[in-house]
Amino acid sequence: MFISIILSLKIKYPYTAPNIYDKDTKGYTLDNGNNLINTILSAKNGDIIRVHAGTYSITKNITISSENIKIIGDDPFKTIIDASGNSGNLITTTKNNITIKNFTIN
Numbered sequence: 026m027f028i029s030i031i032l033s034l035k036i037k038y039p040y041t042a043p044n045i046y047d048k049d050t051k052g053y054t055l056d057n058g059n060n061l062i063n064t065i066l067s068a069k070n071g072d073i074i075r076v077h078a079g080t081y082s083i084t085k086n087i088t089i090s091s092e093n094i095k096i097i098g099d100d101p102f103k104t105i106i107d108a109s110g111n112s113g114n115l116i117t118t119t120k121n122n123i124t125i126k127n128f129t130i131n
Contacts (some may be wrong), residue, residue: 028090049087052072053072053073057081061083062085065096065116071092073095073097075097077099079104083116084110089117090120092120093123096124097127099127101129105130
């Protein structure tokens with residue numbers, strides 16, 4: 026199974042908060058200002074990445090190398106991925122069971 030989703034995230038704030046992994050929920054929770062790209066790249070099999078409302082910019086192509094990854098936005102109208110500067114595939118993977126939901130992609 027091959028999934029290709031185009032995303033381009035730019036963090037609009039100079040502050041980048043650390044990504045905190047919660048071993049009990051087996052996932053990450055990101056606030057606006059966290060680095061979504063690094064979080065996606067460091068995700069392991071079965072991780073869940075919860076993304077709070079805000080605008081995130083992806084400025085490079087991302088390859089998901091783990092299976093069973095869920096990337097879930099708070100609200101599709103308030104959790105925005107700005108892909109305006111990206112001309113290629115935003116997110117690619119050859120892994121199974123990748124879920125990306127509740128985002129608006131511009």
